[in-house]
Amino acid sequence: MAKPDDERMAQDPMNELDLSPEERTALDALDHVVREAQDCAPLDLDWERVEARLMTRIAACESGRFEAPVLPLDADDAANDSRRPPTRYRIWTALAVAAAVLVAGLFALKRPPEASPTTTAQNAGEVLDGDRLEVGRLIKSEGAPVVVEHAGRATWTLGPGGRARLVSTGRYLTVRLEQGVIDASVVPRHLPESFAIQAGETRIAVRGTQFRVDLQEQHAKVDVAHGTVVVGLAGEPGDTDGWVLRAPAAGEFSLDGAKRGANLEGNVDAPTVAAEPVVGPIEPTSRPVGPRPTSDLSLDGALEQLSAASQTCFVKETPEVGGVRVSASTQLKLAVTAEGKLDWLSFEPPLSPAVESCVRARMAGVQVKPGSAREAARRVTLGQRH
Structure with missing residues (x-):
C-alpha cells in the first residue's frame, strides 16, 4: 500500500524528481531566501508609502495596457517547442523566481526611513x-x-x-x-x-x-x-x-x-x-500669544512649548484646500546655549516658510535653566482641527 506522500507525488507531476537542474537551482535559491526571511524580525513596513507607489503605478498603467508581442512560429520551431518542458513547469519556475524577487523587495522596504542628510x-x-x-x-x-x-x-x-x-x-x-x-x-x-x-x-x-x-x-x-x-x-x-x-x-x-x-x-x-x-523699524511679524516662558523652564518644557507653537502655527498658516485637511509629520529639534538662551531651531523635514517663521517668532526669547549647551528633539504630527 502506497504511503500518502507517495500518492501525492504520483498525482503531482511537478515533484522534485521531475525538476531540471536549472529548476532545482531556482528552488534551492528560493528556499534559502525564504529561510532568511523567516529568521528575521517582523517587517515594519510603511504601508502608506507602499500604497501610494502602487496607486501611482496603477494610474500610469491605465493609459495603456501591456500586450506581449505574438510572433508566428515556423514548422521546425513548432516541433522543437513541442519537445520543451511543459508550460506549467516554466510557469512554476517563473513563480519561484518571482517569489524570490518579492521577498527581496520586502527586505528593501524594511529599511528604516533615513533622517534628513x-x-x-x-x-x-x-x-x-x-x-x-x-x-x-x-x-x-x-x-x-x-x-x-x-x-x-x-x-x-x-x-x-x-x-x-x-x-x-x-x-x-x-x-x-x-x-x-x-x-x-x-x-x-x-x-x-x-x-x-x-x-x-x-x-x-x-x-x-x-x-x-x-x-x-x-x-x-x-x-x-x-x-x-x-x-x-x-x-x-x-x-x-x-x-x-x-x-x-x-x-x-x-x-x-x-x-x-x-x-x-x-x-x-x-x-x-x-x-x-x-x-521704518521692523517689529516682530507674529507676537507670542499667552504668558512669556519663565527663565526656569526645563529643556523638556521648552520642547513642549515648541511642539505647541508648531501645532498652533500649522493650523494658522495652512489653509484647507477643497475641504481637505492637511497634516504633516516632522522632527522638531532645538539647541540652547550654556546660558540657557535658545540657539537654533530646526524642522526635518522642513515645514512651509510661513509656519516656520510663525514658530520662530513665538519661540523668540525662550530661556531654560542655565547649564551646559544641549539639544533636544521630538517627532510630532501636526494637523488641522476637525
Whole structure:
C-alpha cells in the first residue's frame, strides 16, 4: 500500500524528481531566501508609502495596457517547442523566481526611513560640490565657514555657526538660510533670478553678481556689492516683485515677504505691487500669544512649548484646500546655549516658510535653566482641527 506522500507525488507531476537542474537551482535559491526571511524580525513596513507607489503605478498603467508581442512560429520551431518542458513547469519556475524577487523587495522596504542628510564643515576653507548635494540637504558650519560651489552658476559661503538648506537645484538655484550669514557670488546669466536665498517667507533673488544675506531674529540684512538684487515674497521663482537694490546698496527686510524695510542705503526702489510698503523699524511679524516662558523652564518644557507653537502655527498658516485637511509629520529639534538662551531651531523635514517663521517668532526669547549647551528633539504630527 502506497504511503500518502507517495500518492501525492504520483498525482503531482511537478515533484522534485521531475525538476531540471536549472529548476532545482531556482528552488534551492528560493528556499534559502525564504529561510532568511523567516529568521528575521517582523517587517515594519510603511504601508502608506507602499500604497501610494502602487496607486501611482496603477494610474500610469491605465493609459495603456501591456500586450506581449505574438510572433508566428515556423514548422521546425513548432516541433522543437513541442519537445520543451511543459508550460506549467516554466510557469512554476517563473513563480519561484518571482517569489524570490518579492521577498527581496520586502527586505528593501524594511529599511528604516533615513533622517534628513546633514553636511558639516570638517576643515577650514572646505569647498563642497553643490552639484553633488541633493535637494533638502542641510549644510552646517561650526568653527569654520563652508563654501559651496555650483560650477558655472554660483558660489556661496555659509559663515561660522550658520545653517542653510538646499531647496532647489533646477533652473532657479535656491538656498534657505535658517541661521547665520551667507555671502554669494553668482555668474551672470540671461535667466533672471537664477540664484536666490530664502529667509522665512522672504526671497532675496539675484539680478546681478555679488551680495550678502545676514539672518537676524526678526529680519534679514541684505548688502549688495555688485549687480542688482530683488527682495520680496517667496512666491513663484523667477517672478519676484519687491524691493530692488542696485549696488552699492543695503537694507533690512522683514521675514514675512519683505513687507517692511528699514535702514535703507544706496539705490533702493520700493515694491511696485505692494499697496503700502512700510519703511521704518521692523517689529516682530507674529507676537507670542499667552504668558512669556519663565527663565526656569526645563529643556523638556521648552520642547513642549515648541511642539505647541508648531501645532498652533500649522493650523494658522495652512489653509484647507477643497475641504481637505492637511497634516504633516516632522522632527522638531532645538539647541540652547550654556546660558540657557535658545540657539537654533530646526524642522526635518522642513515645514512651509510661513509656519516656520510663525514658530520662530513665538519661540523668540525662550530661556531654560542655565547649564551646559544641549539639544533636544521630538517627532510630532501636526494637523488641522476637525
